[in-house]
Amino acid sequence: MRVTLKDIADEAGVSMMTVSNVVNGKRARVSPETIERIQRIVAERGYVPSASARSLAAKSSKLIGLLVPAADEDSLMISPHNVAIVGLIERELRKGGYHLLLRGISQPAEVAEALQSWSLDGAVLLGFLDEEIDRLTARTVGKVSLLAIDSYSANPLTTGVRSDDHTGALLAARHLLALGHREIVFAGPAFSDVGVVHQRYQGFRAAYAEAGLTWIERIVTVETTTHGSGRDLGLRLMQSHPEATAVFATADILAIGIMEGLAEAGCSVPGDVSVLGFDDLDLSRYVTPKLTTIAQDIPQKAAIAVRLLLAAVERREHPADPITLGVRLITRDSTAAPR
Template sequence: MVRVTLKDIANEAGVSMMTVSNVINGNRARVSPETIERVRRIVAERGYVPSASARSLAARSSRLIGLLVPAADEDSLTLSPHTGAILGQIERALRKRGYHLLLRGIAHPDEVGEALQSWSLDGAVLLGFLDEEVDALDVTVPVLAVDSYSRNRLATGVRSDDFEGGRIAAAHLLGLGHREILFAGPSFSDVGVVHQRFEGFRQAFADRGLSWSDSLIATVNTTHASGRELGLRLRADFPSATAVFATADILAIGVMAGLVETGVPVPGVVSVVGFDDLDLSAIVTPKLTTVAQDIPTKAAMAVDLLLAAVEKRDRPAEPVTLDVHLVERESTAPR
């Protein structure tokens, strides 16, 4: 199929290419109604599609927004189910606003600036970076960090109420009579998403005047495979544990798989709670009790905040924190 060009439309309409461009882009103050109608009719009949690159050049904007995620190394990019869910929602929100999404893996934090410049990005969403990495950013293109507790004003973004999520997860299990509850998640420092979930988890014990032992921490990667490995050895490594709070659904589902493989019923012997409320949580067996975060709203808010900066509009000076809630399913039961 031969591509119809701006010149083709101009020749058929008997006007200049500039006039056609003005009509297409809405700059019609100096174009007669008759010419506007003629150009629009020919555009429709010929199926003309404006060049995105040409329109971007005219607007001095690439209309490209990067989604930058950490890469395990220079040759691979592994997306967690949570990241995949956010990616899909961000792409949809950007498409509705006339922007395009570029996914880029970042092996080293100093590649962020390189990616912004080399691809002429109008802005970028950062997902999954450590807070200290976000803290160190110094870029001129607008960026926004999702799920970050960084104080870098350049990257002020949106996150879920991780503290409250950890608190209600533990409170649910405590309410069922569990006291020996394992906290399972990746290693963490004194800031960040996992730290906040851990602090909320401990707060639930404090609220009830109960003590909790730091020996009930399992440091594992946030993957199904790592969760399964933990589930396989859980009864040997943590014999007193009657419940597990995993900081991500995919990890919790892996834990359940490992427990079942070793003949430990869930929730008959060990109850499990996750975090995210991914679609997968409602179709595994048993269906996973989890802390739900509003991923569609988080993605839409991230796009709104970033484009406010891109388009030189006001943007909140503080991160936006979204509510979470517990979704009770089949993976938890009374002690």
């Protein structure tokens, strides 16, 4: 059975309030002998403070929800980049005394249910389209503080942190153009006129304009951000885009799949086709050839996200503008001059 404050108090011969004060570090009015006795009994009985009781006393649940899209009721849509973010956010929240609860969202109505039924102090939105974030209302959100990662939504209900996607793609295109590539496939998921992939698309096009070159719309290919989708593209790339000498993929996992598909199709990377990714995941250093990519500081993104969210939760501070983090080109072995 769970050991309670009353059990400790009865054995120590003191009040429950005295035990509570000792356990919670409020020991100014408690004698050293009593503190030592209570601590010994706590250790012997294996007493663990009740998180729910602490939450009631503090009028805070200490719970932060992490909401991610679910393709259906059975699966979550979490990319390797987002998996890294989840682990780092959990660590940062734990340092601050908060607990993370993961919830998949397959229908828009589930957002309100998740935010309001869990008694959350705050929530992180990860992997949602900006159009979905735009539709959140005060009635949906209630009093829960929200932070959206990698979002360009202008919804005033959310705080935001993201990487400089436009500059990242600009650096990628500049690198490939400087090597001498001109027919470069842009591979990424479908996008609208706002959002992460749109920013990367615009940045990529900007490098062509900067170099006085014409962008060829036909070499944009829409792919889901998965290894399997990348492999399929690599297998058919030389048939669908025989003129291509390079590929820019909007995510490392997609780029790695493309390299595998190209190898299976008998093409050399970078001998026949150069491949460049975005994220700088650990995987990019383990594949052969090692992947040239755009690095974003994922640990910093997670740390800032938690700092912003807890400021909103604890002090009701709400930054007027999202924070955009810098990116950099990491040159490895998957890019070279075209033959």
